[in-house]
Structure formats: structure tokens, C-alpha cells
Amino acid sequence: MADSQPRLDRREAVARLLRDRGELLVVSGLGSATYDCAAAGDEPCNFYLWGAMGGTAALALGLAQAQPHRPVAAITGDGDMLMGLGSLATIAAAAPANLSVIVLDNEVYGETGAQPTATARGVSLVEVARGCGIEALEDIRDMNALATLATRLQRCEGPLFANIKIEAGEHPRVLPARDGAYLRSRFREAVLGAGP
Amino acid sequence: MNDAVLRPDSAVPDWADALYDVLVQQKVRQVAYVPDAGHSRLIAQCEDNPDMCATVLTTEEDGVALLAGAWLGGDRGVLLMQSSGVGNCVNMFTLIENCRLPLVAVITMRGEWGEFNPWQAQMGQATPDVLARMGVQVHRVDEPTDAAPTLDAAIRQSFDGMLASAVLLSQRLIGRKAFTAEG
Numbered sequence: 001m002a003d004s005q006p007r008l009d010r011r012e013a014v015a016r017l018l019r020d021r022g023e024l025l026v027v028s029g030l031g032s033a034t035y036d037c038a039a040a041g042d043e044p045c046n047f048y049l050w051g052a053m054g055g056t057a058a059l060a061l062g063l064a065q066a067q068p069h070r071p072v073a074a075i076t077g078d079g080d081m082l083m084g085l086g087s088l089a090t091i092a093a094a095a096p097a098n099l100s101v102i103v104l105d106n107e108v109y110g111e112t113g114a115q116p117t118a119t120a121r122g123v124s125l126v127e128v129a130r131g132c133g134i135e136a137l138e139d140i141r142d143m144n145a146l147a148t149l150a151t152r153l154q155r156c157e158g159p160l161f162a163n164i165k166i167e168a169g170e171h172p173r174v175l176p177a178r179d180g181a182y183l184r185s186r187f188r189e190a191v192l193g194a195g196p
Numbered sequence: 197m198n199d200a201v202l203r204p205d206s207a208v209p210d211w212a213d214a215l216y217d218v219l220v221q222q223k224v225r226q227v228a229y230v231p232d233a234g235h236s237r238l239i240a241q242c243e244d245n246p247d248m249c250a251t252v253l254t255t256e257e258d259g260v261a262l263l264a265g266a267w268l269g270g271d272r273g274v275l276l277m278q279s280s281g282v283g284n285c286v287n288m289f290t291l292i293e294n295c296r297l298p299l300v301a302v303i304t305m306r307g308e309w310g311e312f313n314p315w316q317a318q319m320g321q322a323t324p325d326v327l328a329r330m331g332v333q334v335h336r337v338d339e340p341t342d343a344a345p346t347l348d349a350a351i352r353q354s355f356d357g358m359l360a361s362a363v364l365l366s367q368r369l370i371g372r373k374a375f376t377a378e379g
Binding site for chain 1: 225226228249251252253254255257258259260261262263264265266267268269270271273287288290291294295296297
């Protein structure tokens with residue numbers, strides 16, 4: 001199904017996005033997006049999801065509304081985004097300036113045997129986001145466009161949506177902690193400081 | 197007008213105002229909701245409060261995720277929905293238990309006490325059991341005077357104890373819905 005247009009390597013793409021992350025808070029969707037964010041450098045301001053499929057963008061919205069002065073990014077896969085498409089409408093209506101939703105779109109369910117997702121059959125997540133009223137960059141297929149996205153998500157002029165077309169190949173898994181209580185305490189302490 | 201129109205058959209009661217006061221006193225900042233007629237006054241009050249951030253959802257499970265994010269960022273939140281939405285939340289409740297997050301849901305009950313619409317019955321009847329099976333503490337309110345104290349207790353228990361609580365506002369309390377042809 002994959003077209004012949006260029007695609008990015010997911011690990012290189014996420015590493016570039018997070019290279020100069022500054023104050024960025026990251027919520028990663030279950031599966032490869034979580035592994036990609038961990039591979040780019042484990043740190044307390046990453047909140048990794050290991051489940052809760054469909055909820056990544058909604059969780060990032062609540063975080064962005066609680067921390068309006070910090071840039072927040074949801075980084076997730078096309079499968080997770082497709083399960084939670086309604087959250088794009090919710091985000092558009094709430095219109096948080098500091099939230100970016102970034103999809104790593106390989107057009108397959110990578111964790112379960114590479115079955116094609118709807119994006120393999122022509123569904124454009126960029127057009128869905130635009131239809132909701134969210135500013136969306138054109139599908140990202142090269143490192144120059146990715147550099148533009150890295151700059152944009154720091155600017156807090158959103159909400160912003162970006163769909164990165166990535167190669168479908170698997171990488172070795174980089175597994176961060178999966179104890180949710182540990183991840184949430186670590187994240188809260190990094191964002192809010194120590195305390196009750 | 198041939199279409200049946202749904203409307204509550206009781207006036208807005210005091211307990212709704214008391215619930216809003218609890219949210220303010222307990223410093224609840226984010227309110228996520230899928231509307232129900234029984235919540236309409238509370239939703240309007242939250243939307244009108246510039247210190248609150250009210251978010252209308254497309255599905256209730258997104259509210260569970262949204263409030264997890266809110267608390268990670270330092271905000272207290274509550275989820276307002278009706279009993280039919282509990283079924284939509286089931287898998288997302290695993291986020292709350294796995295991460296030991298607080299969650300408070302205020303749920304208006306359908307499918308009981310003279311419900312006209314049989315399509316509400318199954319989820320309404322299953323709601324307490326489904327919540328309990330997913331690790332959510334269930335507090336049912338039948339008397340108007342119990343509404344505010346119960347919400348206050350649920351908020352304290354959830355945010356002090358890092359657990360999920362649901363306050364079920366019974367259909368007898370909120371008022372049976374009437375389907376009428378007149379509107």
C-alpha cells in the first residue's frame with residue numbers, strides 16, 4: 001500500500017524533534033512511539049503510555065491546560081490517533097496554544113503484525129485535523145520540514161498538528177520504565193517540584 | 197411537531213448549586229464533560245467561571261485521559277457524564293489504576309426510576325458493578341442533602357488517597373426524564 005514518496009526513519013525523526021527540547025513536556029503513545037521517545041533520551045519530562053490506547057492526545061490536552069506556559073507535545077502512532085480521532089475535535093474546541101499533536105504515521109499497526117491502518121488506505125490525518133480547525137503542517141517527509149516542526153512546537157502558537165510519514169521497519173525496542181506510579185511521580189516532581 | 201422531545205420534568209434543584217460550591221471550595225480547576233440534562237446547571241456554572249477550565253468531550257474515555265494529564269500538570273479535575281458513558285471508559289480506567297492517579301467522576305444515572313427509554317436500562321443497571329470491577333470507589337446519592345457532602349468526601353478520598361471515585365446521582369434525585377410530543 002505504501003506509496004513511493006520519501007519517508008523518515010522514526011528514531012531519527014524523534015531524536016531530531018527532541019534534540020533541543022528545552023521546557024517541552026512529552027506524552028508518548030503506547031508501542032513504538034514510547035520506545036522512540038525513550039531511545040531519544042529517557043527523562044522525567046517524558047510521560048510514557050503503555051496502554052490507554054486512543055488517549056494520548058486527550059491526556060496531553062489536560063496537561064497543556066494545566067501548564068499553559070510550557071510547550072506540550074503528544075507523540076504517538078497512527079493507530080492510537082485513529083482510535084482517538086474525536087480528541088482532535090476536543091482539542092480544536094479547547095484551542096490550547098501550547099499543545100502540539102505529532103503522529104508517527106507508518107500506516108500499520110506495528111505491534112500486532114503490521115496490519116494496515118486506515119491511513120494506508122487514503123485517510124489523511126492532516127485533513128482530519130484541518131477539518132476540526134487545527135492548524136496542520138503538510139505531511140512531513142524530510143528533515144528540513146521536521147526542523148521547522150521542532151521550532152514551531154516551542155513557539156506555543158497552536159494548537160498544532162503534524163503527521164510524520166515514517167518507514168514501516170521495526171527498530172530494536174527501547175523499553176523505558178513501565179511502572180505507571182513511578183512515571184507519574186517522576187513527572188510530577190520534574191514539573192511541579194517535590195512535595196505532597 | 198412529531199418528534200419526541202426530551203426534557204427534565206423537575207425544576208433545577210438546590211443540590212446542583214451545592215455541587216458547584218464544593219468544586220470551588222475544593223479548588224477543582226478542570227471540568228471535563230459529556231453533557232447530561234441532570235448536569236446542565238453545573239456545566240453552565242463551570243463554563244461561566246473564568247478560573248475554571250471546562251472542556252466538552254466527544255467521548256467520556258477522553259475525559260479520563262484528560263484529567264490524568266491535568267493532574268500530572270498540577271490541576272484537580274472532575275468528569276461529568278451520564279451512566280451510559282461509563283461503558284465507554286472501561287479500558288481507560290486502567291490508566292488511573294496503573295499510574296495511581298486521582299479521578300473523580302460525577303455520574304447522573306439513567307435506566308432506573310421510571311426511565312422511559314429502554315436503551316438506557318442495561319448500562320444504567322450495570323454502572324455500579326462496572327465501576328467496582330475497574331477499581332472505582334462508588335458512592336450513590338439518593339437524597340438531595342447528601343449530594344454535596346458525598347462529592348466533598350469523594351474529592352478528598354481521591355486526591356488525598358490517589359484513587360478513583362464515582363458519585364452516582366440517582367435518577368430519582370435528578371428527576372425522571374419525560375418524553376413528550378409537545379416539547
